[in-house]
Amino acid sequence: MKILVAIKSLLDSALAAESLPPSLIKSHVGLDPFSEVALEFALRWREQNIATEVIAVNIGTKEQGLRTALALGADQAIQVPLVSRDCAVIAEALAKVSQILQPDLILCGKQSADEGNYQTPLRLAARLGWSQLSAVDQLTWEAPYIKGSGLTAAGQAHYQLRLPAVIGVDLRLATPRFASLPNLLKARRAPILNWDEVAAACATSTLNPGLHLYEQQPMVLQRQTVTLANSAALSSLLFKGC
Amino acid sequence: MTALLILHDHNQAHWPSLLAAMTLSVERFEVLQVGEQAVKWLPEGMNPWWQLAVPPLAATEQMCQAIVVGCQQLGWPIEQLIMGNDLLSRELLPQLAQQWGLPMLTDVNHIDVTGSKMANIAPQCLRFLRPAWAGKIQQHWRTEEGRWALTLQPSYWLTQGESLSLAASPVGVAQRWPVAVLEQERCQRQWQPLCSERPNLTTATTVIGIGRGVDATLLPLVMQLADRLGAAIGGTRAVIDAGLLPAHLQIGQTGLAISPQRYLALGISGADQHLQGIQQAQQIIAVDRDGQTPLMQLADYALVGELAEVLADLLADANPL
Numbered sequence: 001m002k003i004l005v006a007i008k009s010l011l012d013s014a015l016a017a018e019s020l021p022p023s024l025i026k027s028h029v030g031l032d033p034f035s036e037v038a039l040e041f042a043l044r045w046r047e048q049n050i051a052t053e054v055i056a057v058n059i060g061t062k063e064q065g066l067r068t069a070l071a072l073g074a075d076q077a078i079q080v081p082l083v084s085r086d087c088a089v090i091a092e093a094l095a096k097v098s099q100i101l102q103p104d105l106i107l108c109g110k111q112s113a114d115e116g117n118y119q120t121p122l123r124l125a126a127r128l129g130w131s132q133l134s135a136v137d138q139l140t141w142e143a144p145y146i147k148g149s150g151l152t153a154a155g156q157a158h159y160q161l162r163l164p165a166v167i168g169v170d171l172r173l174a175t176p177r178f179a180s181l182p183n184l185l186k187a188r189r190a191p192i193l194n195w196d197e198v199a200a201a202c203a204t205s206t207l208n209p210g211l212h213l214y215e216q217q218p219m220v221l222q223r224q225t226v227t228l229a230n231s232a233a234l235s236s237l238l239f240k241g242c
Numbered sequence: 243m244t245a246l247l248i249l250h251d252h253n254q255a256h257w258p259s260l261l262a263a264m265t266l267s268v269e270r271f272e273v274l275q276v277g278e279q280a281v282k283w284l285p286e287g288m289n290p291w292w293q294l295a296v297p298p299l300a301a302t303e304q305m306c307q308a309i310v311v312g313c314q315q316l317g318w319p320i321e322q323l324i325m326g327n328d329l330l331s332r333e334l335l336p337q338l339a340q341q342w343g344l345p346m347l348t349d350v351n352h353i354d355v356t357g358s359k360m361a362n363i364a365p366q367c368l369r370f371l372r373p374a375w376a377g378k379i380q381q382h383w384r385t386e387e388g389r390w391a392l393t394l395q396p397s398y399w400l401t402q403g404e405s406l407s408l409a410a411s412p413v414g415v416a417q418r419w420p421v422a423v424l425e426q427e428r429c430q431r432q433w434q435p436l437c438s439e440r441p442n443l444t445t446a447t448t449v450i451g452i453g454r455g456v457d458a459t460l461l462p463l464v465m466q467l468a469d470r471l472g473a474a475i476g477g478t479r480a481v482i483d484a485g486l487l488p489a490h491l492q493i494g495q496t497g498l499a500i501s502p503q504r505y506l507a508l509g510i511s512g513a514d515q516h517l518q519g520i521q522q523a524q525q526i527i528a529v530d531r532d533g534q535t536p537l538m539q540l541a542d543y544a545l546v547g548e549l550a551e552v553l554a555d556l557l558a559d560a561n562p563l
Contacts, residue, residue: 111496114374114375116349119339126306153252171496210386210389225538225539226544232555238527239559
């Protein structure tokens, strides 16, 4: 089984930095936590000989996320130098990569920690006409089926489906490992393939965003905190409303 | 050009709010109800609803297919699409948006409708607000073509007091959607319904949230207090991962957004990911042993104290059931 892991580097290029407070930028560098979990899970399946190859792909211009992926054990890293916050464009780029690489399974985060769009895996599945699972917290391989479970509006769902599939992972699926220092150093010089043609094809495609981000503001939660003296005061507030 | 609102059986409590949002944003719209439950009321002056039955094993891919083909048969070129932000819309809406080539925003919490009701400049000049970065950033979006798909935080329209005149009298019978949802053999699903006697987390007026400060020994006390207050119980990711509560009760960025009239936070430090989920709470009361945590700084009422003692005091004061 060939697994393509679509990873997201946080704060890619100038996009995110537009109007974000510096404190936020400092605290978020590198791989998106949801991508970390997707990658971790793919690597576990390779270690269990379920997967033969784990390829990491990033749509963006920063290499850091892919370097981390290589240090953690990805077999190959592909960069599509395309800057967009539109999930339709990202999904289109991933679909083109997938058509070239022909993976059996695409893993990615169900959402990203920064923009939190919840769109890319689903748009990608719809674009490719593949089955999809979203927000998956358990996954096993019982050939020829992938079995998984996840939360849905109707309750906890248990799934069984055949490949190929796109799967959006929940943070509960796996706990990511840390890269060792020698591997981090080795990954610095490992090759990252640059797929400019895919980026060019997406940039010139007829995708029209139609929605435009024109402003970003830090959220200020304005609440005046009243300190309660003791639990009697809390009790009165809860049961008597004052 | 057609605007479509998709409702489903699992978010009935949010229907009035979503209908209000839709009425504000577009001139006319169609309503599609996903699920079998009978419609108890209809807002006045609206088109009859459409109802799409979904077999238990159907995947959202098949629902998407049935909706797309149905709209084709009805001759609806869908330009605006709205659902509430819940677990079904997270799966279904991006697929529909992809099929129809619509740009999409998730978790929109405000629609600026300046001018939208004026005849000539209809939906083009809408502005949308949504949170990003776990609620630390508010993004402002605008549309220039009037084509969009949105998931909405329904709580906003409820808290804003937007109301609809809901017809108390006879309801029209919903029309059956022209295309059925197929069950698909290659992708099987089964459900384990969520059963609870407590109020629903997203619609409860009082919610008790528990964090790392609550352990297994305190949980029974929390449950007693919830019973006394008629409250729903939710938790932070730490609590869910520790197995104290089931996963569907997680509040925050990766779980649910709640909008209760009051939120009682017990032993919660207030990571950004959690705060995103409680922004819409009208009153936040926090109890923790540490008075310096982000949530204690942000709450309307804060009480510094040992949870075991505070809970015991509260239960002693509460009227027995």
